[in-house]
Amino acid sequence: MRIRIAGAGPAGLQLAILLKKADASHDVTVVERNAPDATFGWGVVFSEETLGALRDADPETHLRISDTFARWPTVDIRYRGRLLRSRGHAFSAIARRLLLEILQRRATDLGVVLRFRTEVADVAELAADADVVVAADGVNSFVRRAYADELGARVEAQGCKYVWFGTDLVLDAFTFIFKQTDVGLVQVHAYPFDERTSTWIVECPEDTWRRLGFDAMDEAESLAACEALFAEELDGHSLLSNRSLWTSFQLVRCDSWHRGNVVLLGDAAHTAHFSIGSGTKLAMEDAIALSQAFVRHPDRIERALVDYELERQPVVERFQQAAGESAAYFTRVERYAHMEPMPFAFNLLTRSGRVTHANLAQRDPQFVRVLDAWFHTGGQSRSGAVAPPPMFSPWRAGAVALRNRVVRATADAKRLPELAAGGAGLVLAGPVAATPDGRISHDTPVLDDGWEALADAVHAAGAHVGVLLTHAGRRGSTHPRARGADIPLREGGWQLLAPSAIPYAARMPVPRAMTAADMAAVRDALAGAARRAARAGIDVLELDMGHGYLLASFLSPASNRRDDEYGGDRLRFPLEVLDAVREAWPEDRLLAVRLGVMDGTRRGLQLREGIAIARELAEHGCGLVDVVAGQTLPEAPRADYRRGFLTSLADRVRAETRVPTLVGGYLTTPDEVNTIIGAGRADLCLLEVPDTELERQVLARPPEPVAAVAVA
Amino acid sequence: MNVGIGLPNTIPGTDGRLLVDWARHADAGPFSTVATLDRLAYDSIDPFCALAAAAAVTDRVALATMIAIGPLRNTALLVKEAASVDAVAGGRLTLGLAVGARLDDYETAGVPHSGRGARLSEQLAALRDGDGLGVRRDLRLLVGGNTGPAFARMARYADGYAHNGGPPRAFDRAAAGARAAWSDLGRPGRPLLWGQGYFALGDEDAGAAYLRDYYAFTGPFAERIAAGNLTSARAIKDFVRGYAEAGCDELILFPTVADAAQLDRLAEVLA
DSSP, rough: EEEEOOOSHHHHHHHHHHHHHTTOOOEEEEOOSSOOOOOSSEEEEEEHHHHHHHHHOOHHHHHHHHHSSSSEEEEEETTTTTEEEEEOOEEEEEEEEHHHHHHHHHHHHTTOEEEEEEEOOOOOHHHTTTTTEEOOOTTTHHHHHEEEEHHHHEEEEEEEEEEEEEESSSSOOOOEOOOOOOOTEEEEEEOOOOOSOEEEEEEEOOOHHHHTTGGGHHHHHHHHHHHHTTTHHHTOOOEEEESSSEEEEEEESSSSSSSSSSSGOOOOOOOOOGOOOOOOHHHHHHHHHHHHHHHHHTOOOOHHHHHHHHHHHHHHHHHHHHHHHHHHHHHGGGGGGTTTTHHHHHHHHHTTTTOOOHHHHHHHHHHHHHHHHHTTSSOOOOOOOOOOOGGSSEEEEETEEEESSSSEEEOOOHHHHHHHHHTEEEEEEEEEEGGGOSSSSSSSSSSOSHHHHHHHHHHHOOEEEEEEEEGGGGGGOOOOOGOOOOOOOSSSSOOOOEESOOOOOOOOOOOOOOOOOHHHHHHHHHHHHHHHHHHHTTTTEEEEOOTTHHHHHHOOTTTTTOOOOHHSSSSSHHHHHHHHHHHOOOSEEEEEEEEOOOOSTTOOOOOHHHHHHHHHHHHTTTTTEEEOOOSSSOOOOOOSSSSTTTTHHHHHHHHHHHOOOEEEEOOSSSSHHHHHHHHHOOOOOOOOOOOOOOHHHHHSSSSOOOOOOOOO | OOOEEEEEESSSSSSHHHHHHHHHHHHHHOEEEEOOOOOSSSSSHHHHHHHHHHHOOOOEEEEEEEEEEEEGHHHHHHHHHHHHHHHHTTTEEEEEEESSOHHHHHHHTTTTTTTTTHHHHHHHHHHHHHHTTTTTOOOOOEESSSHHHHHHHHHHHHHHEEEEOOOHHHHHHHHHHHHHHHHHOOHHHHOOEEEEEEEEOOOHHHHHHHHHHGGGTTHHHHHHHHHHOBBBBBHHHHHHHHHHHTSSSSHHHHHHHSOOHHHHHHHHHHH
């Protein structure tokens, strides 16, 4: 095959080597616009996984690279005058210049033709003259831009402003530094890559960057300013510049990585934010996968290119997802700057979703032991202490002291004792209506006088009991949800109430726009229910302002079109209800609110306002916000459903308002709970436990007695 | 997990009588369901017509649209049509609905493309409501689509989720979205999860050519869908195992070659 590779970066060279190795008769030429020794940036990071793949693909290169690697197992976190060290992470890095030298030499030895200082003038011409053209020409790929439309290429800025320096300070760990300045937080990501030098990336959000004056500085000035800012951490060492200019990370995505016989490789096809250090790794793995696809389909280029895409795209998407989470974390990290060092560090380590409590416990068992003990004692742990993981740390609000952070919820109040016996700290029944006309359907329970026995049974099982108090509003008078939600009753229904006379969904009846008398009645009914709940021994009352039920429909501009003071101030009626309920509910008992913080539609409630509402609820005596989103309108274009789909919203509410939060969003494993609680993304988690075959097998009946089987 | 088979109703040039034979054949086992795809602006046979014919010559297998493009159709006529097929099938119909992916189907039907999601929701509400059109209130409904709004629609109105194909890992991710929405909408239990895949046992070039043509509107994805065609017993067994592990309740394997021998070969692989 005649193969032309544009770009002599790690990906292009690695591919050339592997193709030539697979078949020496391949005619492989690499074309590079720069000189052989020109390179930008400093060290690049690898993972053990990539090294393993490289070892299998080309042991010679692997040997030379790993001879010169800097390897280290630690992550240092410098924050609020503390150094926290986490171990057990396998990092390795190499000078980019050295990596290229090794690859160039290996390629030349194998007979690859390397042509430096050569521009590719015309991709089509190159493609006509070759069996395959590989675009390994980096993030600004000339080839990708030539075919941008056909490839569905998208490029956008992601994350903070950053600048990539070197330093002669030799670190012994991957180091994160969080530096509080009077105009905002500035971070460093630094790591060693040889015996003399480390990479030192400085970043901060764009507004901080402007306030620090970096936008007006030249290369030398910004280097000097960064040296001064991190003088303490640099400890007398210097920063080094290699055309080190402030920039924004360019996120590259393409629907397709090939067009005809032209294929994209590495950064040309996709980038992943540097804060998870996977750009070079992904590029090298691309090269290995593409070379293997050609081996599998020797005479079918199209098939090989499709195979390469099918193999690599899902992997890259996962890394881009994780990298996106990580980049977003660093843009908002200032909001976490009030956190204690221990949860701050755990939050940092788990930012991308790839590291969780469970796998950190494997990497660094002592870190997790200290975290668990710290959490369990509310930061008062002693040296050498052991404790259960964060899920099992107690939580207190007023007179309510939960034994752990697990909340289990059920629509069927009769199941409360069973859930309590299952170990939850808080069991929540709901939705429960105050009066029959506030029900969702006939099977919605009403908070009447019969709840003492349930509360007693839950208490006997060691848990606390809560009730989600709802008024269905315009989502009432429907069939039970066995065959669907929001299916209106044809007969035996009841009058619906809402802020405005707009039906909730297709075929739902038109509600009555509430009068002053309606509002007073609903307010009194909910307060009355709170009083009955208190008498019954309910520990936690949760007022429902989510999911498009009555109070949520007041909050959303899409459903509240009133032109009176209850439309002008959409929070007014919900706050009146909250005040009345707070008045009726014992002062030392926890009053929570389920709050829909955004609608997921353009004209609905936006997150920013949702967060402001959470703050105001707290000022009116709400001690816990159960963060939910959506369902205020049946069609929400931005609805998003996946595991943990509410976590980032709860995290924002908690970080920006400091109000304790409860979060659900389809969390099904203890590991998710431990990670969310440990990282301070929420205070309590709603756990949903799926039926498992194993439990049916284990719990069905007692096993047979142990008996020896007579053999012969 | 049950495994069903698709009718070749969207393979161009398929003889209408072959569909009938295919269904009769499938009824002999081991398949749980015969299912249809739906395409308007394409050489194909209408899914409800195909299933009505299948209903007439089968007694055992379930019948399913996997999926039918609801918004192309008038709501009342759609409800009537589904109720009628279900009636002649003696209650064996599972109705899968989605918005579809092709603009030209909408143009051909003279139906606006925008607002299709909301219209599908109205149709689902009508199906659940009964509307005096003779549809059973417990007719099993599935909804397809891979977006948040589609998951929400599924969880609000349907009994389960119809996935649009791909490797087991893609199904697994979509299934998590479906379960999350189900729980968020306060539905008891869990959604039914249906998956699908394409196969060609023999004549795989013809199968790949069909998929390239059928999915030409997706541009570069057509080639990838063609590459995912299951063309060996091993590939089918791995696929079936992967879907079962991901919690799929019913997996429909659609033919890419309209030849009754394909059905026999698949039966052999699954036996």
